[in-house]
Every structure is written in structure tokens, then in C-alpha cells.
Amino acid sequence: MARSLLRWRLSSPVPPKLRDSMICSDCLKLDINICSHVFAGLRCLSTFQRSGKPDLTDLTHPHTWYPVARRKKRNIFLHVGPTNSGKTYNALKSLETSSSGVYCGPLRLLAWEVAQRLNRANVPCNLITGQEREEIDGAKHSSVTVEMADVTSEYQCAVIDEIQMVGCRTRGFSFTRALLGIASDELHLCGDPAAVPLIQRILEVTGDVIKVQHYERLSPLIPLKYPLGSFSDIRKGDCIVTFSRREIYKLKKKVEITGKHLCSVVYGSLPPETRTKQAKMFNDESSEFDVLVASDAIGMGLNLNISRIIFSTMKKFDGVCTRDLTIPEIKQIAGRAGRYGSNFPTGEVTCIDAEDLPLLHSSLESSSPLIERAGLFPTFDLLSLYSRLHSKAGLYNILEQFLKKAKLSPDYFIADYEEILKVAAVVDELPLGLYDKYLFCISPVDMNDEIAAQGLTQFAENYAKKGIVQLREIFTPGRLQVPKSQNSLKELESVHKVLDLYVWLSFRMEDSFPDCELASSQKAICSLLIEEFLERLGWQRQLKGNFQQNSFSLQQKAQSSMLRKYFPQVLVDSQIELTKD
């Protein structure tokens, strides 16, 4: 065994988190010809070639990339059912009683919630996301965002939440990696029944034992036969759903102008901390913010006491075109009404327009279409090996080759490289090594956001030029202010994304991105300023002129040492122009 171990080594020195696959070093010496080497029941990657040189773009055996998991016969429990049926609750009970374990969720909010829950239950639990690492002494449990799942450690119990996201165009590959790679005796998968046949097929080759547990909704959900009627019929606990920031603020104004309610807002580009605070304010019985206006960002990750979901539209712009909402989207959003054990245990759902009701009703009665394929992305080892054989190819070309030539089994689809290719095009212009380029490519940047894309370009250019990126060289801390309009709000949300990206990079290249603390505190300030804007953007408050009574005032926030340190001038600018929209 010792000798075989020696024969196997990683193809390149990469950080442990990326060591997903192993390449046979003998094959490398032999110019990767046919290899018969076997280790721990796994064949060398090159044996998948029957003749000639291996096609490294062949991604048909991804289960072989995870040798630690393959050494186990895992007991897999698939908890499937509608939202609010107790799937996660049951999976987490197993995690809580295990001797070691990991929770993998799709959102930082979910990872935070689970870490808090375990720590409260006296199970020390680390929190690890792309941008934060809170390690607890002696912890044998971790709560992580799925991209951070460690596929080299062994656990007694693991949970992957929202497993139907294996089919997600952009993030599916991270779920596939966790599904195939987590080395745990027990693996609990929670999600939509639509993912069951695919997961069963994918796991056929792993030798794991699979048990499916079906769940029913814990509280009733009633689709109403009538539409909203008028905005004066809005009541406490309602959540109006729409899909653009502009619409969210329009609807907020329409509700608040009736003089009866104030609205919290939740949408994707708000910082997660801000989303949580808005949700808390909405849930808080004593708060005036008793109505929620939100996008589909409420579908996952937030505990919300919603009585009735009201769809303002059944169409959504998905980055390419405006299309009808899909059945799973409608079910996921509608399912947020009526939370088990909350003040509104019976949920209701309706639309603003009567003509949208048929689509709502038919969707809620239908089962979600089966998920047919899971996302996949080559490991860094594969990319690196390919690059050694094609030394002139840039990362953009390498990825294109994988896209074009990948011989995929019907169970997998190649991850949507569109965003990744945009970054590859930027970093290929710079004198950077493959690993650095790879890191920039998998960073959480939104290249459709102009400011965020500029931020990434600057970081990559400065890093290539000097090897170190001081935050102050490209960002002047003292300039942040409470937004005065929706445009400046949008800008501040983008600045938050850039700072978030800096923090993400600093976790991976600590010496080269040394200002993690400064970036984190600036991020927190962005969130505070955005929250201040949202709280003051109350039309009823404007009419009553009671800004001064705002208990969560900017003045108070400015007392915090963080604000005093970086933002003395924030105190000066305490007036805000309400948007004219």
C-alpha cells in the first residue's frame, strides 16, 4: 500500500481545497499513455481511454475525482417534499447528534442560521463561507456554503440543502461536487422530489446506499380564487412579489401612500446582512414595517412570517429574456406563506391581476418537471494537466475546449461558462499563472454589474503588476454616503459587491490582498448606509415628518467605533431626498 501511495500524487501543488482529483504520476512520465494503475479501487484517469492519448476533456467519470468519498459506502438519505415540510429540520437533527459533520447550504444566510442553531444546541460549529471563517475551539462540525465544502475530510454526518440546485445553470457544479465528493458515513440531501431520479442515476456508480423519505407540507397553503383588488386591501403579514428593484420601490410607495403600512424590502443585490435585518423588521410584531415587498430572493434562506403571498407579476427577466415563471419558481415562492409554528400557520397566495390566477393555480397543482442533468466543472487538476499539454493555450481557450469537446454522459451538463469566460478573457491579457487566473474566474463576481466588473479588472491588473493589492489604491474609504436616490443606492450595492470580492480574494491570497479587515468594515458600512436609506424611504414617515423618531438613527450608528474610524463625514450628511419615482 505504501508503494502505491507513493505512486499517486497530485499533478500540481495546489491548496488543499482544490485537491479533488488525483493523477497518476507514472502516467505523467509516460506522457499519459494507457495506465493500469489502480489505487483504493479507483482507476487512474488515463485508463478511461481505450487507446491513444487520453482526452482530458472527457468528463464522464466525475465520481472518480473524489477518492476519499469513494473509499466509503455512504448511507444517503434523500429528504424530499414541498417547502415548509420539515425536511431540513429532520436532517439537522441527525447532524446535531453526530460526532462530526458538515452542513452545506446554497446561501450564506442559511449557513449562518445553521451554525447559530448548532452552537445554541451546544454543538460547537464553525462557519465557513467564501467571505468569512469563524472557527470555534474544538468544533467537529462546520456550516458552509456549498462551494466551500471540503471533499478531503471525513465526517460521520453531512447535509446538503436544496439539492435540486444540482440542475442550476451557474452553480449546479458545486452541488454535484458536494454530492459526489463529501466523504461522510451518512449524507442527508434535502430538496425537491424532481431531483430524485437524477440523483439515483448519478449515485449508481458510487456504491452508496440510498433511501428516499417523502414529506408533506406541515401547514396548509390556500391558493385564493380572487385577486388582490386594491392596495387598500393590503394587510399585515402580506408579501408582494416582483422581480426588479424599480418595481419593488414602486410597490413599496403604492402600499405606504395608503398610510396604513410601512414595507420592508428584500431583493438579491441587497447585502445579506441588510436582507436579514429587513426580514427581522418585518417579522418583529412591534415594528411598523408589517408588509414585505420582495423578489424571489425570499424563496430560500430567510425565516419569514408571511401570511399571504401576492404575485404582482408572473413574468421575470432572466438575463436573456422576459419569460413566465416556472412551476418550481412559483411553488418555491408561494410556499413561503404560512410558516409552521408562526403567527400565520395557514398560508394564502394570490395575484394582483385576475388574469394571472390560472397560471398560479395550475402551477401549484402540478408536479415540478424532473431535473434531467447536473452541472459539472473540471477540477483545477484537469485544467492544469490540459494546460501542460497545450502550453500556448490561455485559460479562455482551455475552457472553450472543455465546452466544445466534453463528452458528457446524459446525466451531466457542462456548467454555464458565460460568466467565467468573461473573466477568463480579462485575466488572459495579464501575466498571471494558471492558478491565479483560475481563482479570479471562480470568484463571486457579477460581470454584468459594471462597477463590480471594473473592480475585478483593477484587482487582477494590480495583482499582476505588483503582486500586492492595497485596497486604498483603488478605493477611497471616506467617500461613502447614505444614498440619495435609487441610482446612488444601486451604486452603493455595487461597491458592496467589489468589497465583498476583495474579502473573498484575501481569504485565498492573504499576502497579496492584505486589507481584509478594512474591506470588511467598509462592507459593513455600506450595509448600514443602505439600511439607513431603506428605513427613511418610508412614504408614511415622510407624510408624518417623523424622521427624528427613527429609533435606529444614523446618529446612533455613527457612534459605533467603526463609523468614527472611517467615516467622520457621514454625520454631516443626514438628509436624504426621497426618490421621485
Ligand SMILES: Nc1ncnc2c1ncn2[C@@H]1O[C@H](COP(=O)(O)OP(=O)(O)OP(=O)(O)O)[C@@H](O)[C@H]1O
Ligand atoms: N417536528 C418539528 N417540530 C417543530 N418544528 C418543526 C418541525 N418540523 C419542522 N419544523 C419547523 O417548521 C419550519 C419548516 O421546516 P423546514 O425548514 O425543515 O422545512 P423544509 O421542508 O426544509 O422547507 P424549505 O424547503 O423551505 O427549506 C421550520 O421553522 C422548522 O423549524
